[in-house]
Amino acid sequence: MTEGDEDDADAGGEVDLGRVLALSDGVFAIALTLLVLDIRIPDEVHGADFLRALSGLEPAIAGYLISYLVIGVLWLAHHRLFRELRVRHARIMSLNMVLLALVALLPFPSSLLAKHGDESVSYAVYAANVVAVFAVQTLIIAVSQRNGDLTPKPGRFPRFGWYLQPITASFVFVVWAVVAVSGHPGQANYAWWLLVPLVLVSRRLNQSKQVLPQH
Amino acid sequence: MTEGDEDDADAGGEVDLGRVLALSDGVFAIALTLLVLDIRIPDEVHGADFLRALSGLEPAIAGYLISYLVIGVLWLAHHRLFRELRVRHARIMSLNMVLLALVALLPFPSSLLAKHGDESVSYAVYAANVVAVFAVQTLIIAVSQRNGDLTPKPGRFPRFGWYLQPITASFVFVVWAVVAVSGHPGQANYAWWLLVPLVLVSRRLNQSKQVLPQH
Amino acid sequence: MTEGDEDDADAGGEVDLGRVLALSDGVFAIALTLLVLDIRIPDEVHGADFLRALSGLEPAIAGYLISYLVIGVLWLAHHRLFRELRVRHARIMSLNMVLLALVALLPFPSSLLAKHGDESVSYAVYAANVVAVFAVQTLIIAVSQRNGDLTPKPGRFPRFGWYLQPITASFVFVVWAVVAVSGHPGQANYAWWLLVPLVLVSRRLNQSKQVLPQH
Amino acid sequence: MTEGDEDDADAGGEVDLGRVLALSDGVFAIALTLLVLDIRIPDEVHGADFLRALSGLEPAIAGYLISYLVIGVLWLAHHRLFRELRVRHARIMSLNMVLLALVALLPFPSSLLAKHGDESVSYAVYAANVVAVFAVQTLIIAVSQRNGDLTPKPGRFPRFGWYLQPITASFVFVVWAVVAVSGHPGQANYAWWLLVPLVLVSRRLNQSKQVLPQH
Numbered sequence: 104m105t106e107g108d109e110d111d112a113d114a115g116g117e118v119d120l121g122r123v124l125a126l127s128d129g130v131f132a133i134a135l136t137l138l139v140l141d142i143r144i145p146d147e148v149h150g151a152d153f154l155r156a157l158s159g160l161e162p163a164i165a166g167y168l169i170s171y172l173v174i175g176v177l178w179l180a181h182h183r184l185f186r187e188l189r190v191r192h193a194r195i196m197s198l199n200m201v202l203l204a205l206v207a208l209l210p211f212p213s214s215l216l217a218k219h220g221d222e223s224v225s226y227a228v229y230a231a232n233v234v235a236v237f238a239v240q241t242l243i244i245a246v247s248q249r250n251g252d253l254t255p256k257p258g259r260f261p262r263f264g265w266y267l268q269p270i271t272a273s274f275v276f277v278v279w280a281v282v283a284v285s286g287h288p289g290q291a292n293y294a295w296w297l298l299v300p301l302v303l304v305s306r307r308l309n310q311s312k313q314v315l316p317q318h
Numbered sequence: 319m320t321e322g323d324e325d326d327a328d329a330g331g332e333v334d335l336g337r338v339l340a341l342s343d344g345v346f347a348i349a350l351t352l353l354v355l356d357i358r359i360p361d362e363v364h365g366a367d368f369l370r371a372l373s374g375l376e377p378a379i380a381g382y383l384i385s386y387l388v389i390g391v392l393w394l395a396h397h398r399l400f401r402e403l404r405v406r407h408a409r410i411m412s413l414n415m416v417l418l419a420l421v422a423l424l425p426f427p428s429s430l431l432a433k434h435g436d437e438s439v440s441y442a443v444y445a446a447n448v449v450a451v452f453a454v455q456t457l458i459i460a461v462s463q464r465n466g467d468l469t470p471k472p473g474r475f476p477r478f479g480w481y482l483q484p485i486t487a488s489f490v491f492v493v494w495a496v497v498a499v500s501g502h503p504g505q506a507n508y509a510w511w512l513l514v515p516l517v518l519v520s521r522r523l524n525q526s527k528q529v530l531p532q533h
Numbered sequence: 534m535t536e537g538d539e540d541d542a543d544a545g546g547e548v549d550l551g552r553v554l555a556l557s558d559g560v561f562a563i564a565l566t567l568l569v570l571d572i573r574i575p576d577e578v579h580g581a582d583f584l585r586a587l588s589g590l591e592p593a594i595a596g597y598l599i600s601y602l603v604i605g606v607l608w609l610a611h612h613r614l615f616r617e618l619r620v621r622h623a624r625i626m627s628l629n630m631v632l633l634a635l636v637a638l639l640p641f642p643s644s645l646l647a648k649h650g651d652e653s654v655s656y657a658v659y660a661a662n663v664v665a666v667f668a669v670q671t672l673i674i675a676v677s678q679r680n681g682d683l684t685p686k687p688g689r690f691p692r693f694g695w696y697l698q699p700i701t702a703s704f705v706f707v708v709w710a711v712v713a714v715s716g717h718p719g720q721a722n723y724a725w726w727l728l729v730p731l732v733l734v735s736r737r738l739n740q741s742k743q744v745l746p747q748h
Numbered sequence: 749m750t751e752g753d754e755d756d757a758d759a760g761g762e763v764d765l766g767r768v769l770a771l772s773d774g775v776f777a778i779a780l781t782l783l784v785l786d787i788r789i790p791d792e793v794h795g796a797d798f799l800r801a802l803s804g805l806e807p808a809i810a811g812y813l814i815s816y817l818v819i820g821v822l823w824l825a826h827h828r829l830f831r832e833l834r835v836r837h838a839r840i841m842s843l844n845m846v847l848l849a850l851v852a853l854l855p856f857p858s859s860l861l862a863k864h865g866d867e868s869v870s871y872a873v874y875a876a877n878v879v880a881v882f883a884v885q886t887l888i889i890a891v892s893q894r895n896g897d898l899t900p901k902p903g904r905f906p907r908f909g910w911y912l913q914p915i916t917a918s919f920v921f922v923v924w925a926v927v928a929v930s931g932h933p934g935q936a937n938y939a940w941w942l943l944v945p946l947v948l949v950s951r952r953l954n955q956s957k958q959v960l961p962q963h
Contacts, residue, residue, distance in 0.1 A: 132344025
């Protein structure tokens with residue numbers, strides 16, 4: 104009896120993946136939608152004050168878009184990973200709950216950044232939360248590959264290819280936070296430009312060589 | 319190797335449409351339900367003040383109904399579009415995420431309109447958000463038709479028929495906002511009457527000529 | 534070409550019922566869960582004040598339970614109705630959107646009752662909202678029966694049996710609101726006892742005479 | 749005609765389990781995600797005050813993690829239970845609605861604990877809510893076993909094995925609340941260590957003796 108069997112026995116058999124994904128999609132959808140609650144202006148402003156309050160929302164709206172993008176990318180990564188997982192052990196389900204806990208937490212640093220974007224610590228807290236999500240995603244990849252449950256990537260690096268996205272994205276967030284904490288919050292957003300070469304390299308490494316039949 | 323194939327390869331194969339729609343339905347459901355949070359009266363009012371506060375909610379309730387209608391129509395359009403998409407490329411999925419970002423944003427202009435309906439800028443912000451959703455919907459239609467993935471409309475204009483609803487609805491919202499911004503917020507709602515002839519014409523253009531078998 | 538066909542043609546063919554129910558379940562789930570946000574005590578109370586604030590929550594908790602029960606019963610009715618609908622026209626889908634608008638609105642009168650339970654108008658607003666939901670449910674039943682799309686009830690009244698629950702429940706809510714508005718908010722809750730004979734009669738009328746095979 | 753048949757007849761036939769689980773997953777997902785709303789700092793703090801406010805969030809974040817863990821464990825138990833239920837009676841569906849009412853209520857004691865962790869009564873309210881959820885879960889197990897609808901556990905105690913988790917977890921929460929109410933809120937969290945021996949014993953009792961075929 105291997106450890107994997109014991110794990111299955113403990114969970115009482117097969118995992119109902121449909122429900123795991125339904126819960127996950129629910130948490131992602133709510134996290135995406137709660138972000139809008141940070142965009143608001145006081146009830147009592149009128150005329151010129153109203154216009155000032157409205158144009159003062161710019162950082163909040165930029166924060167909304169960035170956080171939406173981050174949670175959207177995390178969802179796309181979650182979707183891509185679980186589509187390629189063949190056997191699901193109870194352990195993956197527990198790791199998924201930890202991942203969702205960190206996703207559901209994201210509206211907090213997101214709100215921090217929207218309202219306290221001048222404090223460099225906000226950037227560090229935000230990056231820590233995002234990197235933690237990617238770390239759990241990496242752990243799910245590692246556990247699945249050890250059990251032989253993850254379809255290899257079609258490119259040159261069938262195993263390592265899975266790690267490219269979480270590592271790349273975490274690296275960009277760390278650079279972003281380090282620039283902000285070292286006293287240049289205004290310049291932190293230049294770190295996003297790192298994504299251009301990284302995505303290009305990562306695409307090339309994961310590129311399939313054979314032509315896929317159109318289906 | 320065509321560009322479409324490359325796109326597929328990058329996404330790592332087939333798209334799990336069930337999850338894309340589950341996330342979409344979640345975002346729509348939450349956007350629909352968050353609207354109610356704008357309808358509230360202070361805790362501390364009693365007697366005649368309570369009745370006054372209650373009847374003062376009329377614009378908030380009207381705003382709730384309009385915004386519910388708008389998000390409801392957007393959902394029906396989303397539902398109709400994705401039902402007729404045969405092949406789903408990763409690019410459609412990314413565009414769908416952009417569409418959802420704009421849907422999840424709608425509670426903000428909706429709240430603006432409910433609380434600051436006397437400011438004409440609120441109408442412009444609201445219309446801009448709705449038109450942006452329709453623009454992304456139009457883009458999804460265009461990309462799908464270029465790939466030959468969208469079932470043609472049964473009427474006289476199999477390709478153009480898909481664009482009728484987003485163009486019609488955007489036009490009405492632009493008229494509505496222009497009337498409001500040009501200093502007549504109170505008369506903007508007359509623009510809705512434009513919907514009557516537009517929907518009638520649009521129905522006739524998309525009307526099938528053969529009798530569909532009842533199933 | 535009948536009117537029903539035209540309706541189908543306008544909707545562009547079959548309705549994806551899975552998504553309609555997913556959106557419905559999402560709206561019901563969020564309406565159920567938003568209710569808890571009305572149960573809260575001030576941040577700054579301590580010791581004896583804290584205990585007083587806590588025991589002062591009794592009406593809010595009672596309101597939570599009643600509203601949860603009401604939305605729960607509405608969901609069970611929705612679930613029962615859509616399970617027995619064989620063909621779904623686009624018109625049913627539009628009526629379902631109206632029903633969901635009224636369900637998503639329920640947290641408002643629910644919050645009104647929790648915070649302003651001493652004002653008799655709160656009861657009237659609450660009852661009006663609930664009766665409106667049942668009215669739309671009745672309309673969906675009537676439209677479906679006219680199209681021959683609704684499985685008959687197994688009891689003595691195969692058609693009328695479907696109307697028993699919405700009529701019974703609406704009647705109880707009207708009595709409840711009338712008692713409250715006529716100056717006896719404290720005695721309104723006795724109206725719930727009407728449910729006992731009504732449910733018994735309604736069960737008997739819908740009772741099947743043949744023994745169902747256990748499956 | 750047995751009582752179970754009557755129950756089925758009343759519900760109008762089979763239960764659409766997909767929707768029951770969709771509603772359940774929605775309620776769990778929202779309860780999980782609402783917890784984050786308790787983690788917030790005032791808008792107007794800056795510099796050293798901001799850092800102080802941020803580090804003052806420690807109990808709120810600890811509370812988030814504990815409540816997330818509790819709701820997560822409740823969801824895993826719900827998932828495990830409904831996977832093994834072969835026939836679903838209408839009565840189970842009603843009990844499930846009661847269970848969801850108590851799950852949807854959890855953000856209230858959770859918020860109480862986050863903001864009033866120094867008041868021992870908060871611990872009692874929290875524990876009462878959690879134990880109530882486990883009590884309803886136990887009732888669902890008992891009703892299902894009486895009807896012969898629940899797959900026996902693979903271990904030595906095929907029937908009793910189902911009760912181990914709710915009893916164990918309730919016991920730990922009662923100890924936790926008793927320690928807090930008897931004047932030692934700070935020491936209540938030591939009660940969690942009880943989980944280590946209890947989980948080990950519970951695993952051993954539910955352990956299968958035969959090797960499960962890998963599927």
